[in-house]
Amino acid sequence: MLRRPSGRLASRNGPMESCVVMLKAMRASRAFRRSLIVVVVAAVAGALVRVQGKGSVAPTIGGWRQLSGPHFR
Amino acid sequence: MSTVLLVGVGALGARAGRQLGATRGIDRILVADRRADRAEALRKFLGAKAETVEWSARRPLPPGVDAVACALPAGDDVPLVIAALESGVPIATSGDNQESIATLLRLNDEALASGVAVLAGCGLAPGLSDVLAAHAATLLDTVDEIHVSRAGVAGPDSEASMRRLHSERPHEVIGGALNEVRRRSTHELIWFPEPVGDKECELIGAGVALLHKSFPSAARITVRAVEPEPRSTGWFRRNDPGDNWGATRVEVWGRIGNARVPVIYGSVGRTATIGGAVLGVATALLVGALPEIGGAQPGVTGLAGCVVPEAFLAELDRRGITASKFEGVPVA
Numbered sequence: 519m520l521r522r523p524s525g526r527l528a529s530r531n532g533p534m535e536s537c538v539v540m541l542k543a544m545r546a547s548r549a550f551r552r553s554l555i556v557v558v559v560a561a562v563a564g565a566l567v568r569v570q571g572k573g574s575v576a577p578t579i580g581g582w583r584q585l586s587g588p589h590f591r
Numbered sequence: 592m593s594t595v596l597l598v599g600v601g602a603l604g605a606r607a608g609r610q611l612g613a614t615r616g617i618d619r620i621l622v623a624d625r626r627a628d629r630a631e632a633l634r635k636f637l638g639a640k641a642e643t644v645e646w647s648a649r650r651p652l653p654p655g656v657d658a659v660a661c662a663l664p665a666g667d668d669v670p671l672v673i674a675a676l677e678s679g680v681p682i683a684t685s686g687d688n689q690e691s692i693a694t695l696l697r698l699n700d701e702a703l704a705s706g707v708a709v710l711a712g713c714g715l716a717p718g719l720s721d722v723l724a725a726h727a728a729t730l731l732d733t734v735d736e737i738h739v740s741r742a743g744v745a746g747p748d749s750e751a752s753m754r755r756l757h758s759e760r761p762h763e764v765i766g767g768a769l770n771e772v773r774r775r776s777t778h779e780l781i782w783f784p785e786p787v788g789d790k791e792c793e794l795i796g797a798g799v800a801l802l803h804k805s806f807p808s809a810a811r812i813t814v815r816a817v818e819p820e821p822r823s824t825g826w827f828r829r830n831d832p833g834d835n836w837g838a839t840r841v842e843v844w845g846r847i848g849n850a851r852v853p854v855i856y857g858s859v860g861r862t863a864t865i866g867g868a869v870l871g872v873a874t875a876l877l878v879g880a881l882p883e884i885g886g887a888q889p890g891v892t893g894l895a896g897c898v899v900p901e902a903f904l905a906e907l908d909r910r911g912i913t914a915s916k917f918e919g920v921p922v923a
Contacts, residue, residue, distance in 0.1 A: 576842060576853045580919015582784045585856075590726065590901045590914065 592618045593878040596656045596680075598646070598671055600624040600633050602746025603685055603714065604662030606867020607874070610910060611660065612637040614871065616880030621646075621653055652678040658877040659683070660870055664748035665755075666691045672698065676707050681887060683710040683873040685866055687717055688752055689759060689796035696800055699891040708887035713873040713894060714866035716741035716814070716839040717798025719858055719907070721893045722869075723841040723914060724802060726900035727854035731845030734809050737802055738844075740781040740792050742817040743837020743862035750819050753795075757818045761796035764803050764812035772796075779815060783838035784859040784915050790817045801893030837862025840917075855917035868912050869894070872903065881906060 585591065595617055597608050604624070611620050620637060623646040624630040630643040644653055648670035652659070658681050661668045665688030672695055675682040686692065695711045702709050712718055720739045728734050744750040761772050778791040792815035802812050838859040844851065858865065873894060875881045884906050885898035894903070904914050 575921035576855070577917065577919035577921050578782075580917060582857060582915040583918050585904065585908075585914045585916055588901075590904045590908070591730070591916070 593657045593880055594619040594621065594655050595658050595660055595874055595878065596621045596623065596644070596646070596653060597633075597660045597662070598623045598648075599662035599664075599667075600626075600629040601662060601664075601748055602863040603749065603866040603870065604660075605629070605633055606863050607660055607662055607685070607870040608633045608637060608641070608867075610868050610871025611874060612640055613910070614875045614880055617875060617878065619655075621656065623647075648674050650674075652680055656680055658874050660874040661685065662867075662870060665752040669694050672709055676701055676705050676709070679705055679707055681708040681710075681877040683713045683870060683877055685712070685714040685718070685870045686752075687712060687714055687749075687756070687797040689756060689762065689799075692717070692798065692800055695891050696804070703890050706889045708877060708889055708897070709891040710873050710877065710887060710897065711891055711893060712798050712801050713870045714745070715743065715837055715858075715862055715869070716816070717801050717893055718869040718873075719865060719894075719912075719914075720798065720839045720841050721801060721805065721895035722898055722900050722903050723839070723856040723858065724843055725805070725895040725898065726904060726914075727841060727843035727856055728806065728845070729900060730847075730854050731843065731852070732847055734806050734843060734845040735851070736811040736842075736844040737806060737809050738812075738842040739798065739802070739814045740783070740816065740840045740842075741797075741814070741838070742781075742783055742787050742790050742792070743835055744819060745837070745863040745866045749862070749866075753816060753819050756795040756797050756816065757793060759796065761794045761814075762799045763794065763796070763814075764799060764809065767807075767810050769800060769803050781815065781840055782917075783840050784857045787836050787838040787859055792817055798893065802895065805893055805895035835862065836860070837865060856914055857917060858912065858914045860912055865912055868907055868910050872906050872910070 620641040621644045622630045623644050634641045634643050659675050661671050661684035665686040668684040668686040744753050781792045782789050795816045799814050840857040842855045844853050884902045887897045
């Protein structure tokens with residue numbers, strides 16, 4: 519479990535151990551920031567594809583109607 | 592008074608001859624075929640309007656001909672088109688061979704210089720499919736994609752041509768440019784009008800170049816077709832494949848305002864009958880017998896480039912060839 523480094527912890531466990539804890543916390547926050555960036559980029563890309571993409575689907579369920587009328591439509 | 596030279600009286604050519612015989616404004620039909628018995632049979636059917644002629648592409652066209660209807664096997668039509676260009680006579684040809692259509696398109700400058708109209712690919716697909724694509728395009732503001740599918744062959748020569756098309760590397764338009772496809776894609780299941788129904792179709796190159804010329808704005812154009820049955824089952828097949836059903840399906844994508852929508856048209860019938868009717872009506876267009884269906888300009892083009900689609904479809908409808916529209920809902 520990750521713990522936030524504090525002065526109390528540093529004073530109790532000594533400077534060496536407090537440095538290790540701080541390092542772990544920094545790594546954890548970097549990973550958190552990276553994952554946050556990935557999520558945001560994915561959301562923006564998804565929104566762009568959704569709005570701008572040619573995602574129309576051809577009709578697949580239906581039937582054929584004979585063309586008729588003056589304009590054959 | 593208009594005179595038409597009909598060359599080739601096979602499965603499709605015989606039907607085209609009957610259609611020409613039933614067209615007002617065409618008074619004389621010269622029938623030429625390497626088999627005299629077939630030409631004579633059609634002459635007897637058409638009566639006083641028709642006469643047989645002994646003619647080959649190496650000779651100049653018979654005098655007094657106003658237009659040529661070519662129903663020769665795919666590839667054999669090129670010498671005939673060259674002879675027609677030299678004589679200054681417009682010609683409609685039903686050939687669906689990828690290479691021969693490409694050769695005809697390369698003759699465009701000669702056709703323009705001699706002021707002769709050459710209508711290439713006047714059959715089921717290419718042919719009626721081009722007209723349906725043009726008709727669909729009238730419903731759209733812009734055309735993005737055209738996907739044509741075809742099932743059925745008109746006769747033994749048409750079957751051989753289709754077999755060859757399936758063995759060649761197809762062409763398709765990708766990104767607005769005509770390209771040779773290096774790797775053939777897998778089969779695609781296409782729903783044609785009944786009774787043909789669903790068939791597996793494979794990419795071929797027949798008519799792609801003609802559609803590309805008629806719809807230069809389309810970024811993607813493909814043509815697919817059902818592969819004929821293997822020869823090993825020949826004993827169990829009917830003698831005349833032209834009696835089999837044929838169909839075409841044309842899916843055109845484009846925009847109406849901001850919305851991107853498809854328009855899907857199709858037609859079904861006896862393949863030779865449809866092809867013959869299309870060739871007959873296209874030849875009638877060339878001689879001006881049916882001015883309401885369009886007018887051909889000098890140069891080599893497909894039907895989409897010179898017809899009034901709804902008038903052409905109305906003329907086919909009068910001859911028993913109907914078209915349909917697929918109406919349905921998308922299921923993602």
